[in-house]
Amino acid sequence: MSFWRVLLAILFPPLSVIGKGCGSFVIVLLLTLCGWVPGVIGALVILNNTN
Template identity: 75%
Template sequence: MSVWRVILSILFPPLAVYDRGCGSILIVLILTLLGWVPGVIAALIILNKQGK
């Protein structure tokens, strides 16, 4: 997980997971619309899961 992805996931979470597939983008987008913090957490979890 790069520093730029972390910064991007804090500023605009759906854009940080754009290459993880449509499902990830939709989940993060919905969570971001419901509240910014859940969107950031979901984006960080998705990015961290890919790194392992």
């Protein structure tokens, strides 16, 4: 995880996971719509995944 991805995950979570696929983007977008904190946590979990 690069510093810029983490910073982007904190500021706008869906944009940070756009390179991980459409499903990840939609999941993080829905989490962000439910609240900012769940979106940030979801984005960081997806970015931390090594697969």
